[in-house]
Amino acid sequence: MAPRKKTMITVNGLTKTFTLHLRDGIKLPVLADLSLTVRQGDCVVLAGPSGIGKSSLLRCIYANYLPQSGSVKIRHDDKLVELTNATPATVLAIRRTTMGYVSQFLRVVPRVRTLDLVMEPLLALGHGEDEAREKASALLSRLCIPERLWTVPPATFSGGEQQRVNIARSFAFNYPVLLLDEPTAALDVENRQVVVAMINEARKAGAAIAGIFHDKEVREAVGTSEFDLTNHLSNAA
Amino acid sequence: MSTPKSMQSEQQSQASAASGPLMRVQDLSKFYGDIVGCENVSFELNPGEVLGVVGESGSGKTTLLNCVSARLKPTNGTVEYDTRDRGLTDIYKILESERRFLMRTDWGIVYQDAMEGLRPRVTAGANVGERLIALGQRHFGNLRAETVDWFDRIEMDVDRIDDMPKNFSGGMRQRLQIARNLVTKPRLVFMDEPTSGLDVSVQARLLDLIRELVSRMGIACIIVTHDLGVVRLLSDRLMVMQKGAVVEHGLTDQVLDDPQHPYSQLLVSSILPV
Numbered sequence: 001m002a003p004r005k006k007t008m009i010t011v012n013g014l015t016k017t018f019t020l021h022l023r024d025g026i027k028l029p030v031l032a033d034l035s036l037t038v039r040q041g042d043c044v045v046l047a048g049p050s051g052i053g054k055s056s057l058l059r060c061i062y063a064n065y066l067p068q069s070g071s072v073k074i075r076h077d078d079k080l081v082e083l084t085n086a087t088p089a090t091v092l093a094i095r096r097t098t099m100g101y102v103s104q105f106l107r108v109v110p111r112v113r114t115l116d117l118v119m120e121p122l123l124a125l126g127h128g129e130d131e132a133r134e135k136a137s138a139l140l141s142r143l144c145i146p147e148r149l150w151t152v153p154p155a156t157f158s159g160g161e162q163q164r165v166n167i168a169r170s171f172a173f174n175y176p177v178l179l180l181d182e183p184t185a186a187l188d189v190e191n192r193q194v195v196v197a198m199i200n201e202a203r204k205a206g207a208a209i210a211g212i213f214h215d216k217e218v219r220e221a222v223g224t225s226e227f228d229l230t231n232h233l234s235n236a237a
Numbered sequence: 238m239s240t241p242k243s244m245q246s247e248q249q250s251q252a253s254a255a256s257g258p259l260m261r262v263q264d265l266s267k268f269y270g271d272i273v274g275c276e277n278v279s280f281e282l283n284p285g286e287v288l289g290v291v292g293e294s295g296s297g298k299t300t301l302l303n304c305v306s307a308r309l310k311p312t313n314g315t316v317e318y319d320t321r322d323r324g325l326t327d328i329y330k331i332l333e334s335e336r337r338f339l340m341r342t343d344w345g346i347v348y349q350d351a352m353e354g355l356r357p358r359v360t361a362g363a364n365v366g367e368r369l370i371a372l373g374q375r376h377f378g379n380l381r382a383e384t385v386d387w388f389d390r391i392e393m394d395v396d397r398i399d400d401m402p403k404n405f406s407g408g409m410r411q412r413l414q415i416a417r418n419l420v421t422k423p424r425l426v427f428m429d430e431p432t433s434g435l436d437v438s439v440q441a442r443l444l445d446l447i448r449e450l451v452s453r454m455g456i457a458c459i460i461v462t463h464d465l466g467v468v469r470l471l472s473d474r475l476m477v478m479q480k481g482a483v484v485e486h487g488l489t490d491q492v493l494d495d496p497q498h499p500y501s502q503l504l505v506s507s508i509l510p511v
Contacts, residue, residue: 019497020502021498021499021502021503022499022502022503022506059494059495063488063490063491064490064491064494065491065494065495066487066491066495066497088286088473088474088487088488088489089283089286089473091488092473092488107469108470109441109444109445109448109470110441110444111438111441111442111445124452
């Protein structure tokens, strides 16, 4: 019998409301009493119309957003760790070795060379310079970033190229938990297929993935199940 | 930016036996007569952690930085630092000479105005090597070699080693000041607006340099700035100050992406798009 797949992400009773103090304290409910579990080898596709809170859910899981109530737990060092009340040091440790996140936009120190940007997460984990360079080069080649661009900072790159640099950064290390916020939005067909293959490889290697994919083809190619937020939000909005 | 070999294996020496906080600040207040400098500030800083402090002018950021870096005695509260021989010790209850020693060896202070942190009457090379002499190093060859190595790290032309700081540009002075502070491999560096006052092109390069050195060497840092872009890129944690009080404190990404306090929301929503 195959070993039981471990739960990597559990979200329980999550409620997120924005209070806009500069707009007379108006309250915007986004997520209400939401629960979700992602196991090893799962790729859960978050679905629902725009504005339903898919990205907000990912950001709550990544601890960028502070939920009003409920719990978010991530398996880190083989223990489920609560994130909603974790210290910044704990969250950063989890992000370093357990949880990767691909956002839609590349946000990095300006004027740093592309190759260095991709090597950076590996160096932070204590990998050697040569090993990191080798791995980063392989990823950039695979994602069809021409070698002549590696020594250039990505500020002048096209949207699709920036997005691929972002993907390379997050796939340089095999994170056990991966959060993907439209990683293929700005990519052409060829590159989309490369990314789809990379996502599937990560999943088969045991990563637990939750992601937003607007492209139906990509959704079908990578998803193992769908989580429709419209079905789970009774009293929001 | 490529990295000199000498930088690679430094992290271990920094991650000594320490498992507790490097610094602990409790209920710190500083009043100037009736005027509040900062009030009831408490926080802990772990080894290798970068803490950003933001807020508008007059919010008490610099007062706080001066209090925790042993340059301004607080009215109330304690500042404890994990000294190498005694563990967490109140820095205002030790001898002045001990405090001086701490500032020379374990700490670094990077001023907004580089000339405040540099000695104007000695050469650039001496500005860097001097701190090593204060640690007891006397071998001229070694001092020179280490200084040259640091010029390389801060991407400064070694030919300029015997020039005076006043003949350097603002960005170069700032890099020199950083080298002067980091050459003793401090465990904690205080920075007061390290990048403001420089033109933007120099800022980006300096930011990258600071980030790289601080993370490679595992140095803990407290950075005071009014530039939210700087803390987004450099700091792990963020404190937002208003009228002397800390109104929000948390993971940098979380404070910037989902600010809770009205003042933090105002700060974040006031960033100009480029």
